[in-house]
Amino acid sequence: MKRQKTILLADAESFYASVEMAQNPSLRGKPVAVCGDPALRHGIVLAASREAKAYGIKAGQPAWECRRLCPGIIFVRPHMNSYLEYSLEMTRIFEQFTDRVVPYSIDEQFLDLSGCERLWGEPREVARRIIRQVWDKLGIRCRIGLGENPLQAKMACDRFAKKRADAFFELNSASYAAHVWPLPIGDLFGVGTRMERHLHRIAVRTIGQLARLPREIPTRLWGVNGLLLWLNAHGIDYSTLGPGAPAPQKGVGHCATLPRDYADPQEIETVLLELTEAVCFRARALGKMGTTVHVYCRGADFDHPSGFSRQKKLPEPASSAPEIYPTARQLFRRYWDGRPVRAAGISLSGLIDRRCYQLSLFNRREITDALSDAMDGIRERFGPTALFRAASLTAGGQLFTRAGLIGGHER
Ligand SMILES: [Mg+2]
Structure with a gap:
């Protein structure tokens, strides 16, 4: 125990x-x-x-x-x-x-x-x-x-x-079922609108109804995610917090709610690039590289949810935007349905130590690493907008908004 x-x-x-x-x-x-x-x-x-x-x-x-x-x-x-x-x-x-x-x-x-x-x-x-x-x-x-x-x-x-x-x-643990089980299934942590619809389809409408299923059913239907939801329904969570905890950081991610709906793919790709930069910066600060990139776009209409959430393994572990962004963009181009986007996110998972990686014949990692480190140093000293991609100056760019510098004048 x-x-x-x-x-x-x-x-x-x-x-x-x-x-x-x-x-x-x-x-x-x-x-x-x-x-x-x-x-x-x-x-x-x-x-x-x-x-x-x-x-x-x-x-x-x-x-x-x-x-x-x-x-x-x-x-x-x-x-x-x-x-x-x-x-x-x-x-x-x-x-x-x-x-x-x-x-x-x-x-x-x-x-x-x-x-x-x-x-x-x-x-x-x-x-x-x-x-x-x-x-x-x-x-x-x-x-x-x-x-x-x-x-x-x-x-x-x-x-x-x-x-x-x-x-x-x-x-x-003693009071969890009494308080939580009567709630609708959509109130359970980890259940999004899509999963809610899946659960409704198997006649699960409350958290208690999921909890009372044999755990094999959600596990067979949705793999490890189904098992996690079943554990959530029981108030069970094996994760730990704080220093000394065994790798609490499963991934790093950033998402942004856009100031207006973006329908132009160029604009959406600019935001994805900025988010990739932000995520890479955080991964490097943790001394990590990621092995999988995850792209998320949510549509504007809450009543008819659109958008996608897809991930793809990177050709090799990486922590810089030039290495990661092409895969992210590939996912976007493949899965975006062309409808306006209101929120977007990028995350990097399967984190491994940045110092252990497979040597590659085709990729001079020392060079991209040195470049990324130099960029981090400049941004740490002079702020997040000291160095940025030209795309951030185009209409879709959110970097300056995110840094609180709308119009270049405000605080
Ligand atoms: Mg709040």
Whole structure:
């Protein structure tokens, strides 16, 4: 029997909108939407304040629709750099309680508090203190899920803490089934719209119905992914967090919600190239190379989901964009159905140590490695836009938006 763990997942409410309000208190209490470019008919909302959500506004909607739902909506341009700073500030607060803080996304972070009870007392007390500190110091509301593993903490946060006045909820192995099993299957972590449809087809509508199937059924139908979902339905998660954990990093990925729908393949390919650069930068920072690249594109219409999610093994392990991008582009050209794209992502998996690789007769790795390292050094010193591909200056480029430099003037 493995020792019980104490894992928190802290999530910031309406993160981008909350940061804008924290930096500009005159926005407080008002319906605010962070939006790519509201002047364009197709500007897309990236985040909505609590007050805006009350009007039915949510991330992913086009600006014109927001204006229809709430004529008094205040649009704010995104400032990625501020969001990163606030995210790091949150990490600093969490690190007062444990050295095992693992960012999950820009506004969600896991904290491993195992063995800290003597030091800090009850985990739910720690959660309350964290919620209070993040509010007092940063003016950001955060919600916290507590569990015996990352999955339980994530489910506790997403499905319960977000709906509760005290912004906190605890799940454990004993209480998991009672709380989680009645929920619709689409609420289970790991179930996307496509998998939801597959599950509906075998008459699984609640999480409990999946949990009660023999595990062989989802495993036979969907392989290891089916087995993982079955384990999720039981609240079982074998992953670990924090330093010393055996390779918690399964892959590195970046995705972007675009400020408008992209229909021009050239523009989409530019974004894929930028994302590939960002992913490679992170892989190299970890001292890793990837063996498989994964490309994801999601369509604009939520009611009729389109897009694709495909992966392909690279000709050889790689950590630089010139080596990886051709495979990514190949996947895009093969699987894109030509419909407008609203979000895109690239990830690199099968990570191996960058120093051990098969020697190749055809690829002078020392040269690409030296070039990549030099580029990393420049970007680390002078910022992410110190060096960039010319394609980022074309219409589809998102690099400057992502770096918070829209128009080259803003913060
Ligand atoms: Mg959030």
